[in-house]
Amino acid sequence: MYDWLIVGAGFAGSVLAERIASQLNERVLVVDRRDHIGGNAYDMHDQAGVLMHRYGPHIFHTNSQQIFDYLSRFTEWRPYEHRVLAEVDGLRVPIPINLDTVNRLYGLDLTSEQLEGWFAERAEAVDEVKTSEDVVVSKVGRELYEKFFRGYTRKQWGMDPSELDRSVTARVPTRTNRDDRYFTDEFQFMPKGGYTKLFEKMLDHPNIEVMLQTDYQDVRTKIPHRRLIYTGQIDEYFNFRFGRLPYRSLKFEHVTLNTRRFQEVGTVNFPMTQDYTRISEYKHMTGQDHPQTTVTYEYPSAEGDPYYPIPKAENEQLYKQYERLAGETPDVWFVGRLATYRYYNMDQVVGQALATFRRMAAARESRPEDAGAPA
Structure with a gap:
């Protein structure tokens, strides 16, 4: 019993x-x-010996001292601040959208204060923000919405942002400074030995x-x-x-390459092109020193394991x-x-x-x- x-x-x-x-x-x-x-956070060394995440990248971040202290009983940590680029109009620019994103995309030299006005000029009036489309166009206007959010969301969810609750795009902030970190939480770390080792100890x-x-x-x-x-x-x-x-699922394509580094940052999003939504490279996250690298291509799917309500x-x-x-x-x-x-x-x-x-x-x-x- x-x-x-x-x-x-x-x-x-x-x-x-x-x-x-x-x-x-x-x-x-x-x-x-x-x-x-370990659930979806499970990680493992692949055949090449590269530590990778079987179910796509899992980046730990929190503002809770209590949660961080609790998990620290089962792992040491490696500091890691996740950065993401989006491939838009042939350029790779920071996402969430920030000052550098707009300046590089449009060949401008705006200051943070000027960018606030730039956004305001393009923002559309929305009586009540209900959908994911409403969230974005009411902040930054329709052009950036089309470039960064609509295509990505349609691939990820299989439906238009106008059909989805506002919570989907509200998770991605818009910044007027040059902070290019994907998260701004106080504690941003990766388990030093990997997530599976953390679960084993737990x-x-x-x-x-x-x-x-x-x-x-x-x-x-x-x-x-x-x-x-x-x-x-x-x-x-x-x-x-x-x-x-109903859930949205993912299909993962894991590829090991004979190069030390494949891309500039841990994850690159593809909102306008490709069938996949993003490519992630784990050595950025783990800090592993290895002559090869492993990347994962993510393809959203209507069938498969339940990932996203x-x-x-x-x-x-x-x-x-x-x-x-x-x-x-x-x-x-x-x-x-x-x-x-x-x-x-x-x-x-x-x-x-x-x-x-x-x-x-x-x-x-x-x-x-x-x-x-x-x-």
């Missing part, structure tokens, strides 16, 4: 497994369909067992457990009772039906991206898992018999 069965060995499941095992001294079994731990506890290549449906009635933490797709847990929640109002309404059902399901906690139908950064998933554990521990302390009540 296990105290907890945890479905999924990504950040949500692994953090909760570690907390329950080390802080509550309870037995945990973690199961995962894949042949490895799950290395005598109260934790891990079973890989194991489907929850195959073991749910065979392995005795008191409580369940589910980090998979919430609609799948309920046998798609109300229909399937599609942010539309009707999808949120469908999720709410499953959320209500989850609230009525005793002794099951739904945690993580797929279980809550949200796009989270890695640090946000860790934060959600830590907050969930605090609620679990508080419930156990106050009413041990109710410790497994859903969040």
Whole structure:
């Protein structure tokens, strides 16, 4: 009999497994369909010996001291500030759009103050910002929207930005200074030994067992457990009772090249050309010294593993039906991206898992018999 069965060995499941095992001294079994731990953050050395990310680049960044300190128990860090270029009009310019982006693209010599006015002159009045298109054209106008956002978004999501919730493009800021970092968080690092090593240390506890290549449906009635933490797709847990929640997927093409460096920065976006959305080169991120380099081409897809919940109002309404059902399901906690139908950064998933554990521990302390009540 296990105290907890945890479905999924990504950040949500692994953090909760570690907390329950080390802080509550309870037995945990973690199961995962894949042949490895770490979820989408899994990294590995390929045949050439280059450390790469099987599911595309994962860049750690956070403003939370608490989350950074927690993860620091399981890894040392390598400072890394991610930079991205977008190939537009035959040039490679910084994205998010900043002062250098505009000056290089248009052959100008604007100051930050002048750029504010330049944006204002081109911005379109929008009565209410509802869609991803509204977000961009109301800030920088239609021409930059067409160059940087529309094509990329249509490839990434398979639909026009005018059909998507504003949250999609709101994630990418517009700057009037020369800051070319993709993120501005206080803590920007990569795990020194890689993400997989971090997960190995996190799950290395005598109260934790891990079973890989194991489907929850195959073991749910065979392995005795008191409580369940589910980090998979919430609609799948309920046998798609109300229909399937739609996701966007990705296809990855990993290529090893006989050169030390392939591109100027970690990631180059292609909003106007190519079938792929971006190329990422891992040695920028890992700092690895190797005579070869490995890059990944990303092709968005309607089929495949669920990566991105599609942010539309009707999808949120469908999720709410499953959320209500989850609230009525005793002794099951739904945690993580797929279980809550949200796009989270890695640090946000860790934060959600830590907050969930605090609620679990508080419930156990106050009413041990109710410790497994859903969040």
